């Protein structure tokens with residue numbers, strides 16, 4: 106395995122070779138169509154911004170414009186030397202959380218690739234969306250656009266969610282259309298808000314209502330309990346189970362729903378099919394976030410209350426970029442309390458506490474991981490902090506439900522003046 110310097114811009118021979126041979130096959134296989142790409146510059150640098158649902162969105166844009174594109178990817182893709190080399194040769198580089206990392210390393214890389222005349226693509230939602238609707242845009246996107254000073258090309262991708270919903274285990278066969286907008290150049294007079302507003306409109310899509318041709322595939326309900334983490338009728342958390350990849354059934358109220366490949370669902374015996382997204386929007390209700398009964402009272406402080414409790418899951422610690430080495434801490438239960446997160450180890454009965462004021466960020470990755478970035482050490486004299494990621498890997502429950510619960514309880518803690 107040759108050693109590579111990740112800061113070096115690759116020569117792109119391999120990438121061009123791959124593109125030359127596989128472009129037509131790829132285009133046909135994924136039923137790709139494009140509109141407006143004729144006005145995209147044939148040469149020189151520009152910044153592509155696009156909505157993100159399908160794992161391969163990056164390659165779809167690539168295949169249409171037939172040029173190598175630089176793109177930031179999550180740390181997951183750079184963890185082993187083989188993947189790392191492949192990603193580097195395919196002009197991928199590791200993104201640290203958002204576009205403007207504290208080390209500015211990824212920003213420097215982007216500027217270098219632009220200086221050499223390459224296009225660059227980013228996904229300002231920050232991650233693949235779960236339900237086919239474009240999420241809100243990171244404010245740092247506007248800062249990046251100012252910094253790079255190149256034309257911006259918005260690419261609105263439709264059908265990409267239906268072709269592979271994030272929650273599903275496998276892709277389906279479904280036409281995907283990329284709509285290229287006319288390149289636009291922002292200048293220093295444009296405010297961040299104007300830029301964000303423009304992007305939000307340019308890449309807004311709700312794929313649940315996209316008119317689509319035939320979708321082929323199997324097991325349309327497989328993985329759907331990741332998105333639908335509670336019964337829409339009796340409200341039991343993790344109440345739904347999937348039967349033979351086609352039906353969702355509630356273990357408490359016994360109601361059943363059938364699911365189709367168009368991401369529509371209906372209660373069995375009733376006529377109306379509704380987009381899965383409409384069920385997903387019913388999952389979270391503020392008034393349902395209430396203290397729950399549990400058997401971990403000994404681990405809590407006085408009056409501390411628990412709002413969500415996991416099954417037995419695995420905790421991994423990941424030192425922050427660029428080290429990437431995962432270390433398994435233990436298995437155990439994760440508790441969301443009014444003070445933060447508490448992990449109770451199964452083997453030695455010890456606990457690890459992550460107080461809200463030490464947690465700077467949370468997300469879900471890989472469909473089964475709830476991830477937080479936290480300060481594990483602070484030197485009070487210099488105000489320097491050392492940050493790590495904690496990965497809570499939950500294979501038998503929805504990691505997605507931890508996001509709205511976490512946000513709501515953390516917000517409650519903020520509103521009470523952080524005194525709890």
Ligand SMILES: [Zn+2]
Nearest residue numbers: 336339355358
């Ligand atoms: Zn139910």
